[in-house]
Amino acid sequence: MEHKPREQDLRLGKRMLLGIVSLLVGTAAWLPLAHLLFVPGNDEFRSTEGLSPIADKLAARHLELWTDPGLRRQELDQMRVSNPEWDYMGRTFLVLSLANMCLQAPERKQTYLPVMDLIIEDTEKLLEEGGNLYFLMDYAKHGIFVQEPARSLFIDGELALMIASRRFVEEREYSVPLGERIEEIVTRMTESPFMSCESYPDECWMFCNTVAVAAVKMHDVLDGADHSAFIQDWLATAKERLADLETGLLYSSYTYGGQPLDGPEGSTIWAAAHWLEVVDEDYARDQYERARKELRASLFGFAWAREWPASWKGPPDVDSGPVIPIFEVSAGSSGMAFLGAASFDDDEYYNALATTLMFSGFPLARDGKLKFCASNQVGDAVLLYSAVMGPLWDEVRRRDRARSDR
């Protein structure tokens, strides 16, 4: 009678050896394929043809937050515990997203413009009641602003950007006209030694200063003002005195006296390049390319961004988000990298970032609305903005060219 061998006939040692070899083969086979589970379809995340399905659902979720006060309060309060700045930035990125969506399809104005106005008016009201500190982290209370009277460019710049964006969609007057805000910003930046204002006591942030310069440009286009000399001076100062010598990347923060605090950081530079795109496209693209070279990382079809270039090390903070060691994955930098990649039509990087997001962002779709569970309102607003950006900057440039031609 023939003896049929069974798996039990193999000794444990041999089975373990076969098992380990099998696991190695399985790992080598699966890891390069795993990203295929998460690659977004063509135009699923960002579409040049119209609103992508993901952007549509993200926007629906944000509109729900701004039409349901209870839900909004809950969402924003949870975020404010960690960082009140996120509440403010979430508003900015949502207004910018809605402006882009309106310009892309004017029929959406009816739905989106009231939400944009609601956000801006609510923000102005909160600033009137609570002052700048309402949206700043606690440490702002414990220091003294060098420039007097004390103001935060974080607040002034983003509010100006929100109002200017709204006016690019359709004109409307606000309690303090855009021109007054911009003149104050320009005066204060011009008076400062490095053409930069503080966001926190003795802390100038490149993110906020580039936002302010973009807002100045938008105001010029909207109201026929001319701050081109100011913009040129700012650019010259930034290039010569506010950039890291090794990488050529702009510092993310520095003192009022121009002393670098943080070196180049991903959580700043991707967005700074995007804001500068509307001011000096060549310089902005140069910053993006440098950031891509220094900070982009990828493995097995997933891409992410590091917070610091190899030549600069800093501690993880509220901007970088948690940094995963070895791979140096920074949540803050990776989120902002979406802005850079979208801004400079880097589809390869954008799609690889989106693949990583679909894997590690824990998307949750329900009733036609989408949120990324590992993110929060500001994170989702940044992603939405990256998915719809383009029309607003195109409109600024179009009107700027028309203005120059006259």
Added chain:
Amino acid sequence: MSWLRACHKRVHETKGWSPGGFALRAGAILVLYLVAHVAGLRECTSFLSGTMPLGSFGQYLNGFLGIAYVLVYIGAVIVAPILIVAAGVFFLLQRWVMRRRQEAASP
């Protein structure tokens, strides 16, 4: 419920270092993930962005459940597929080894 008893017996008898053992582990991970997902634990991953429910108990619970969800999720999308592929490879390797042994034993 004889099928349940049969399943239990089969599971009990399956060796860890065997194709069946690998497949069983992959299945267990996928079932765990399914349970965590249906229970709505995906929302607890908000701890990754430092955004959690207000109140210290809520934060601890959210963090704990979030970490648990992340672990079973990684298990389901990375570990379980590796185990499934490995189970197939293990099965083929085992057959090959046993065939060689049988050939060596036959006169």
